[in-house]
C-alpha cells in the first residue's frame with residue numbers, strides 16, 4: 671500500500687516532463703475523440719478551451735456542434751483541467767499547435783515527415799507520439815513513420 675501511494679505521488683509530481691494528465695472523461699472521449707484523438711485538457715489554457723467550445727459549429731472546416739447541456743458539461747471538464755505553464759504560455763488561440771513552446775519543440779522535423787499520408791497534420795499527435803493517448807509525450811516514445819525513433 672505504501673509503495674502504491676509513493677508511485678502515485680511520483681506520477682503527480684511529473685506535472686510537465688513531457689507528460690500531462692490523461693483525458694479521463696467518458697463524455698469528452700465520446701464527443702471529442704472521434705475525428706481526432708482526445709487532446710488532453712492540459713494542452714490548452716482555459717481561454718483557449720472557451721474559444722474552441724464557443725465555435726463548434728465552425729470547427730476547423732467541420733461542424734462539431736453539441737447540445738447545450740453536453741457542451742456545457744464538456745466545457746466545464748476542460749476548463750477545470752486546463753493547462754498552465756510552458757506548454758500553454760502565450761497561446762490563447764484554439765490550437766495547441768500554435769503555442770510558441772509547441773512550435774519550438776517541433777521546428778526540427780522535416781516537412782516531408784509531417785506531410786506524408788501516415789501523419790498528414792502536425793495536430794495528429796498519436797502518429798508520432800506512440801503514447802500520446804496516455805498523456806505521455808516523452809522523447810523515448812516518439813517514433814516517426816518512415817523515419818523511426820527520434821534521438
Ligand code: HEC
Nearest residue numbers: 701702705709722730732733734764765766767791793794
Ligand atoms: C466532425 C469531426 C470533429 C469533431 C467531432 C471534433 N473535432 Fe476537433 N478538429 C477536427 C478537425 C478536422 C481539426 C483540424 C485537425 C488538423 O488540423 O489536423 C480539429 C482540430 C481540433 C483542435 C486543434 C488542434 C491543433 O492544435 O491544431 C482542437 C483543440 C480540437 N479539435 C478540439 C475538439 C473538441 C474539444 C471537440 C469536442 C467538442 C472536437 N474537437 C470534436 C474535427 C473534429
Ligand code: HEC
Nearest residue numbers: 687688766775783784791792793794795798807808809820
Ligand atoms: C511528425 C511527428 C510529430 C507529431 C505529429 C507531433 N509531434 Fe510532438 N514531438 C515530435 C518530436 C520529434 C519531438 C521531439 C523534438 C526534439 O526534442 O527535438 C516532439 C516533442 C514534443 C513535446 C516535448 C516532449 C518533451 O519531452 O520535452 C511535446 C509536449 C509534444 N511533442 C506534444 C505534441 C502534441 C500535443 C502533438 C499533437 C498536437 C504533437 N506533439 C505532434 C514529433 C511529433
